[in-house]
Amino acid sequence: MTDKHDDGIHVERADDGGTLSHLQDAALTDKALANGALEATVQEHSMGFLQALKTYRRAAFWSMLISASVIMEGYDVTLLGSFYGYPSFREKYGEFLNAESGFQISADWQTKFNCLGAFANIVGAVGNGWATARWGHRRVLMTSLVALTGFVFISFFAPNLQVLLLGQFLCGIPWGVFATTGPAYAAEVTPLAIRGYLTAYVNLCWCIGQFISAGVLKGLVSNTTEWSYRIPFAIQWIWPVPLFVAALLAPESPWYLVRTNQLEAAKRSLERLSEPDHELDYDATIAMMVHTNKLEIEERAGVTYWDAFRGTNRRRTEIACMAFLSQITSGGALCYSGSFFFLQTGISADAAYGISLGGTGIAFVGTIISWFYIHRFGRRRIWLVGFACLVMILWTIGFLALPVQTLKLAWAQSLLCIVWLGAYSMSVGPIVYTLVAEIGSTRLRTQTVVLARSTYYIGNIVCGGTIQPRLLSPGAWNAKGKTAFFWAALATLTFVWGYFRLFETKDRTFGELDVMFQKGVPARKSASYVVDNEEVYVAHEKEDK
Template sequence: MLLGYDVGVMSGAIIFIQEDLKITEVQEEVLMGILSIISLFGSLAGGKTSDAIGRKWTIAFAAIVFQAGAAIMALAPSFSFLILGRLLSGVGVGFGVMIAPVYIAEISPPASRGSLTSFPEISINFGILLGYISNYVFSGLPVHISWRVMLGVGIIPSVLLGFTLLRIPESPRWLVMQNRLEEARIVLLKTNEMGMDVEQRLMDIQKAAAIGSANKYESKGVWHDILSPTPTVKRMLIAGCGIQCFQQITGIDATVYYSPTIFKEAGIQSNSKLLAATVAVGFTKTMFILVAIFLIDRVGRKPLLYLSTVGMTACLFCLSMTLGVLDHGEFGIVLAMLAVCGNVAFFSVGIGPVCWVLSSEIFPLRLRAQASALGAVGSRVSSGLITMSFLSVSHTITVAGTFFVFSLISLVSVVFVHKCIPETKGKSLEQIEMVFQKGGGEQKVGMVEMGDMERLVQEQDLTLTHT
């Protein structure tokens, strides 16, 4: 929610920051994009930190750093202080986007892991919507106060997070890595509907942890395996890091950050109408993420990715044609709004939440934190580069031309999903590793699923015979 609020609120606050602090367009691009770029340091440090102090307290650290940055931005007397606050917030974001999906994936039962691991994306979307609403509500205040209030309101969620951290347990897989087996068993008992599965799950986690015991989870050994990967790990890295990058280079953050610019290009002029239009985008983005949560463990990850990438390609192309061909009349404005809302809707149905699910569940336990961090780095750097160059590129090839490029990239993402992403629905984290060992292809995935089914049937027969 903290990340989403920052993304949403900056799209409107920047209008008033420009007027109050008289920043240039280049400074605007830097202010927008620097958060994503600097977050790579948080993501890179997040893996080692979460292995050292635990998943739970890494989340707490991320929130503290982020909120320190938000406070500095809200009180900033100049552009330099705004950048300082943005840098701190970026480090917090890097920690947060890396650790939250990992924590949820490690604590969730296989049957509901997809839905639960999508919760970060729900919260990001809800935060974006709150940011848009905040822009609209506080836009009537004096210019030098409005943007400070908009940014300052983002500090409130940290209070809620503080109370939450007093209640949530540590990841059972991290506890196993620390040889705290009894604590891990207690957490599994609390988070599994069927108590009889707990001992088997604990044994599976111990086996997965034992694979890397020779390296004792030292960062050097883990990064060696990532930078010099086996064919299995290489396939995992291509899938996990690739989907993270495609999530951003298709232009979603540019659409969210610069939605007022897009609607202004379409023909809307007044600030209040621009901010009201962005609220519609935020509402659409939030509503459709709920659709994804309902479907992700029912229809699977890959069908949603197909629907999402194909739909985004069509909407981005439509937006490009609308801005480039139609005039600034009412019909063009409506069509542009429908294209933008359609793009964020298809994003939220598929690649938005599924990206985080896949990147947190496909890596083996020993590599999970660092590999997820690497994927988060790819995502944040891609986001930063797109955000920091959007205005400059738009001046060169027009806003319409920029979104035509995004539509071509989105078309490539359809091919990537087909070639590189296996289905992981309903599998334990340990079974998913077997899928990539088999090659990750559609036929191999089916063979693994059949093997899993045969094993389950045999276990059922043995149980009935024993009974």
């Protein structure tokens, strides 16, 4: 049987013919639908962390496997930025500047790589939002993995910067898919009690990729042959095969299946995501998904990008986009390009890459530490406290650059970058992934994540790709440590936005968030606002009466 989706998408499905078939045509005021949805919501709120982990450990397992694709993005995106200060890479692809600076990758070329790479990420992310609405997370992810395997050949064999730029641009398209698939899939397959952990795990995957990249570069920095930069490119071929197998075997998101009217398939997906001996009411869970989907359809929420800017979705999109952008405006382009920054402050190449490796290790540990309080404190509070710390660190780095630069001051600035990485990875880094994955409506979750991540990439083009290379490059503005002043000012403005606009999503089901946004709950009251469950599932029935 063929269904036609609300947005003109044709979806092949088997005739349900079971207990779920009546839900497809049920009105939002249908008592059976409302009661089932209410029962599932109460069940989600009553489930603690340990119980949810035991019941949905399969969901956690599949979520972690799919999110592992972000390891590739963390590894690959960090790799090229770290190569700008790499001796053998600069000799192969750089230009001789002067006796003091030696071979350098010019600021113009750094800008080209950063900007075109970010543009490719946007192409991949936007394409993912369009494709996932039609074919689901798994198929799009598998196609992207196959494409990346071929694109890596171009970077590996690149004889000059022009060919390398082409290879990195093409690789950037599937990286954009990976960055947006992980958070969306994790949010859709995990229950409320463990959703925050599994979406924050996406940031841990990013840190793992960076740690591997820094370790590989540190181990090869003394190698003067071409293999010191070719081996890091070749390592990218390790990931696609196991990740392809994982995506092939993983269950599809039940929310996607509900949106495309495949209710029996959604039920089978839920059965694969949970333990069969825990006697869950799958029909009630499907009813909750159907009810939430119909509630959003009633607000005219389709599955196109335009719908993300209509009605209450406009506010949700703003929060998601600004939250991801805060990872740029917090000074990430400065502290995450640490090895190049350390070299410009006067530290040796070996020491610079050693510090960079230590920094990625701290980022890894910091993300794990965040899991110990992510269930206790709200997303908004963690972001605000963490961002305030980042602002203070950036101002301090800037003021340390005002005196005559000495080696001791250079080390102080470099170590403060590591402190920044620790604070970032314990707060803003992981919590943004959680917040962005939760803030969008269920019908527009992937599109919301895509728009947010695309905003991040645009910010990276403007700040990290255009401004940052010129601030640091010896052949351009050569601001060195004073670069921190630019980021400190930008971070301060972002903090002000967060105080007034960042919304709390902790312990809220997707249906409850729909109601809160429809009621226009202010961000500063979002943590304490009380939602009556009957307000979510019976309100429409009362209105009809």
